[in-house]
Amino acid sequence: MSSVTRPAARRIAAAARPPRALATVAPSTNATYKLPVVRNEPNLHYTVNSAERAALKEALAELEAAAPFEVPAFVGGKEVQLGGERTVQPMPHNHQKALATFATSTPELTSEAIEHALAAQKEWEQMPFNDRAAIFLRAADLVSGKYRAKICAATMLGQGKNVWQAEIDAAAELADFFRFGASQCEQLYAQQPTENSPGVWNRSEYRPLEGFVFAVTPFNFTAISGNLVGAPALTGNVLVWKPSPTATYSSWLVLQILLEAGLPKNVIQFLPCPNGEATISLVDRVLEHRMFAGLHFTGSTHVFRQLWKKIGNNVDKYLSYPRIVGETGGKNFQLVHPSADVRAAAIGALRGAFEYQGQKCSALSRLYVPKSLEEEFFKVLVEEVEKISVGSVTEFEHFMGPVISQQSYDKVLSYVEKAKAAGGKVLTGGVGDNSKGFFVKPTVIKTQDPLSPTMVDEIFGPVLTAYVYDDAKFEETCKLIDETTTYALTGCIWSNDRAATVKASALLRHSAGNFYINDKSTGAVVGQQPFGGARGSGTNDKAGSLNLFARFCQIRSIKETFCPPTEFPYPSNLV
Structure with missing residues (x-):
């Protein structure tokens, strides 16, 4: 008789077998959660001898001493160090010194980024909204706390903002976009049919767009860059992000904060690229893809119109009609x-x-x-x-x-x-x-x-x-x-x-x-004055409002009948 007992033998045999793949089970909850009440992030004043002034001066000194930073692409959940000539992001107040350098994202890398985003779409959209919201609420707290001095310093050095302009943008407004965004999504999802016929339950489901969203972000507001990727992501969309060449470093910090807050690594693909022919090639690769589902843009009116024309010329290629959301110029x-x-x-x-x-x-x-x-x-x-x-x-x-x-x-x-x-x-x-x-x-x-x-x-x-x-x-x-x-x-x-x-x-x-x-x-x-204009200034979808989030959703109306009829005639047919 063997000295190994039967239960032990079964354990050994089980250990020798290859592990079975876990069944994919959509997460569920038996509660309707209520997000914390949100308030606008108070602005710090950076007065003489204040703690925040000292922290910011220290962050400025550290960034200046460590610059230039090499900013990679972020594709497939990992940093991609690109070869070739690097583009410099100078410090506008001292243009002989670079804050960061980055290489050119190629059309081939763009295609790879799109496929990685699409592969992540199902899992991301199936994540319960409370869990998606928690990521952005945590990111807001990281912005307003742990990373406040660093992201303000990066915005000052890279985009030429003084301390007050950096504070109201990169700290307060970015945190506001993430917090109010979660709250406004919650309000959107709560919009449900008010009428139900006897024996019927009507409801609305807010699905993300089918495909990926392309975010093209500007140099002048770190917060706008965060919102252009954040708003579609909150509603369950995946993104390909092309940041402004003159705001590449602060945009990279925004992505790092979101990842630290728990954002799954493939939800946002990050493709730094200089202006000119390289950007045109990248954009063409994006806009020619069948699963291009939406554009979220802030920049010049001329560029926005060119993108719209390209989208129109490619409309027969797309699975769906893309959503185009843009805020452009002003006079x-x-x-x-x-x-x-x-x-x-x-x-x-x-x-x-x-x-x-x-x-x-x-x-x-x-x-x-x-x-x-x-x-x-x-x-x-x-x-x-x-x-x-x-x-x-x-x-x-x-x-x-x-x-x-x-x-x-x-x-x-x-x-x-x-x-x-x-x-x-x-x-x-x-x-x-x-x-x-x-x-x-x-x-x-x-x-x-x-x-x-x-x-x-x-x-x-x-x-x-x-x-x-x-x-x-x-x-x-x-x-x-x-x-x-x-x-x-x-x-x-x-x-x-x-x-x-x-x-x-x-x-x-x-x-x-x-x-x-x-x-x-x-x-x-x-949350106070939703922002955006019409005519040559954009689509007026109002950043900072519930309306913006609806643009990145496809609504499915669901009707459930509890006791359907079993005979076909209507009462009027009876004699």
Whole structure:
């Protein structure tokens, strides 16, 4: 008789057999969870001797000392170190120094990324919403806590933001997008049919898009980059992400935070790429794929229109009609009524035009001042603008830093010359210095031609052009504002006359997706002022609102009948 007992023999035999594959079981829960109540992330003030100021200075010093960082692609759940020539992401305030370098993502790598994303789709969309939401709620806490100083420092060094602009963007707004996004998804999923016939239960299922979403993100807001990938991912979509070349490092940090928060590694594929032919090749590979299901874009109107055309030309290739969501340019206005508080309106114009060097989609660039306030208004405006200091983002006292690149620097100054050639008068600024950083003085131009180049074209820099109108032509000026450009992103009116405010609001109804009364044209807050514009400014799907999440869902209506009929005649058939 063997010395091995029968139970032991069975254990040995079982151990020798290859393991059986586990059955795939969709997770389930017997509870309806309620997410924590969300609030806007408070802004830290970075006052002298504050803890947050010390932490940020330390993070800036550490990043500057360790730069340049080599940013890889992230495909198939792993970092991919690409060969070939590397593109430099310079520090705009000190362009001889690189913050990061990255290689070019090839069309072949793009195809591989798409297949990895599609392979991850089923598991990701089947993950219960509470678990997806938990990832983004944790990411928000990582942004607002552990990584706050680092992501603000990366945004300052790489994108030229001063400390306040980095704080409201990379810390507060990014955390807000993740937290409010989870809450808004919860609200969306709760929208269910209110009527049920006897014996019937109706319900709606919010499925992700069938395929993958392509996210193309801008340089000017780290938070927007996070939201462009975060919103589709929250609703169960998988993504291919092409970040802006001039925001590659902060975008890479956003991805690292999401992965640390528990995002499955194949949900987002990250493909850094320089502008030009390389990006065109990457985009073409994406837009030619049968399973391309959606575009989430923030950038220039020209590029967005080109992408839309390519999608239209490829529509016969796709399994579904792709969702196209885009926020593009703006030529935003401020209308001053004769009843306005002059100083408040002037400070609103200054902040709206020159915060972050005018490189916000919502930045003020067209100013309309009544003749009766001309002298007083421009006296205050010019005096205050000339107090603005321009300098390195590492020197906290500066209100303005650099523009993003040499190309931007050249464009801004070329438009100053165009304004002069069109008869405009430069009241202050109009000069720059790019010897170390891409610095342009805040510029105010007064024009007698309301259709001059700097009143019509988007410049995306610190140039504000003003036009003086006759007080008696207030309504005509409203119509002029509405018809001057193809854009319709933001606008504001400064007025203490309620009747005039109501009239302007009606006449300017379609000229801005975000309209402000006695406030500047910038500064939309997630959960408070959903952001986006129409006409040439985008699809107006409103980032920071429930509406955006519906764009990345396909709704399935489900009708369940508990006791279906067993005979075919209707009552009317009976005699």
